[in-house]
Amino acid sequence: xxxxxxxxxxxxxxxxxxxxxxxxxxxxxxxxCPNGHMGTLDDHIIxxxxxxxxxxxxxxxxxxxxxxxxxxxx
Ligand SMILES: [Zn+2]
Numbered sequence: 001x002x003x004x005x006x007x008x009x010x011x012x013x014x015x016x017x018x019x020x021x022x023x024x025x026x027x028x029x030x031x032x033c034p035n036g037h038m039g040t041l042d043d044h045i046i047x048x049x050x051x052x053x054x055x056x057x058x059x060x061x062x063x064x065x066x067x068x069x070x071x072x073x074x
Pocket of ligand 1: 032033034035036037058059060064065
C-alpha cells in the first residue's frame with residue numbers, strides 16, 4: 001500500500017488535496033504522483049480511512065506509477 005500525504009498549500013509530488021471543480025461544483029480530490037504529474041480521483045472510491053479503490057494509474061502517458069494508495073490524514 002502506497003501512502004500519499006495530505007498537501008499543505010502546494011500540491012507537491014506524492015500529496016493529495018480536496019478541491020471543488022470550478023465548472024461543475026463537484027467535490028473532487030487532486031493527487032500528484034511521485035513523478036510530479038497531476039490527476040484527480042474522480043472515478044475512484046475513497047473509504048472512511050482514506051483507502052482508494054480501485055488502484056490508481058497516473059494519467060500521464062509514459063509514467064509507470066500504478067499503485068494501491070491510501071490518503072494520509074483523510
Ligand atoms: Zn505520473
